[in-house]
Amino acid sequence: MIVISRNRGRRRAMLGRAIAGGSALATLFALGSCAHLGVGFGDHQSRVSTHFTSFGGPIRVAQAPRGAALRAFGGDIEVGEAAGRVRITSYGGNVRVGPASDDVRITSYGGSIVASIVEDGSVSRQRIKLKSYGGNVTLRVPESISARIDVRVSYGRDAEDDPHLESDFDLEREESPSFQRSWPHLFKPVKTLTARGVLGDGAGRIDIRVEGGNVRLERAGASS
Numbered sequence: 001m002i003v004i005s006r007n008r009g010r011r012r013a014m015l016g017r018a019i020a021g022g023s024a025l026a027t028l029f030a031l032g033s034c035a036h037l038g039v040g041f042g043d044h045q046s047r048v049s050t051h052f053t054s055f056g057g058p059i060r061v062a063q064a065p066r067g068a069a070l071r072a073f074g075g076d077i078e079v080g081e082a083a084g085r086v087r088i089t090s091y092g093g094n095v096r097v098g099p100a101s102d103d104v105r106i107t108s109y110g111g112s113i114v115a116s117i118v119e120d121g122s123v124s125r126q127r128i129k130l131k132s133y134g135g136n137v138t139l140r141v142p143e144s145i146s147a148r149i150d151v152r153v154s155y156g157r158d159a160e161d162d163p164h165l166e167s168d169f170d171l172e173r174e175e176s177p178s179f180q181r182s183w184p185h186l187f188k189p190v191k192t193l194t195a196r197g198v199l200g201d202g203a204g205r206i207d208i209r210v211e212g213g214n215v216r217l218e219r220a221g222a223s224s
Contacts, residue, residue, distance in 0.1 A: 058093065067102065076111070083120070094135070107131045112213070116140040116220065126204040136213040139206070142220045146200030151208040153193040153215055163193060163210070168219035171197040 050068045052059055058075035061068055067084025070077050076093040079086060082100040090108045097104060098116025103126060106113050112135035117128060119142055126147065130137050141147075149171060153163045156179070165173070172195065179189035190211075208215055 098140070101126075103127045105129045108133070108135055110134045112136040112138075114138045117145065118142060118220075119145055128204070128206045130207070131209045132211070132213050134212045135210075136215070137208055137210050138216040138218065139208065140218045140220045141199075141206070144200065145204065146202060147198075147204035147206045148202045149195070149197045149199065149206045149208075149217070151193075151195040151206075151215055151217065153210045153213070154190040155212055156188050156190050163212075164214040164216075165193050165195055166215070167195060167217040169197060169199065169217060171195040171217075 050061065050064060050066075050070075052061075052068070052070050054072045054075050056074045057072070059070055059072050059077045061070070061079045063080050064082040064084060064086065067082065067086055068079060069087040070079070071089045071091075072093050073091045074093060075090075077088055077090050077095045077097075079088070079097045079100075082097065082104075083102060085103045086097060086100055086105070088095055088097065088106045088108075090106075090111050092110045093108070094111040094113070095106050095108050096114045097106065098114075099118040100115065101118050101120035104115060104117065105127075106115065106129070108131070110133065113130050113132050115128070115130060115138070117126070117140065119126075126145070128139070128141075128147070130139060149169070151165060151167075151171070153165050155163050174194045176192045179191050181189050195215075208217075
């Protein structure tokens, strides 16, 4: 059962679907309202994958046991516990996800990203890809996770402050010596901070790309 609550006019829509084997896909749209989706972990509900697009309002997903593909134009996106693949694109809003135990891919234009990752024995090569254009990125991962880390932070001459790249893990850091033109910055020279490292056996991937923002890579459970 998927429950969508809309705050405009106190309207509430309820969509239920019986599932007999296989998986189901729920595709939903909202115009100018706040959507709250609760997807349970029951026998039938756990087979539901949620796709949702919001134009002008935030999205709140309490649980995503089979993953989610979400887009918001002008609103924040928040996903709670996620056990399937998560794909999120936000235009002008912030994104918060976690704990997530499968692949996560988030792109935010003009907003920040906060994601929390946990390990799942069924996912051997977890892949995390976070991109923010004009916002900060904070990623929390367990110390025992296995992944190759590649972080890149770019900024132009018009940046008010030099960006910060902070990590609770030991990473090799490098900064470009000068502002340079390269793809996709052919018309705006940028400097780039990079940080790379390997956790565990490096089976998974953590890729972070930020333009005009800061990056914070945290060890889960560590005090901020």
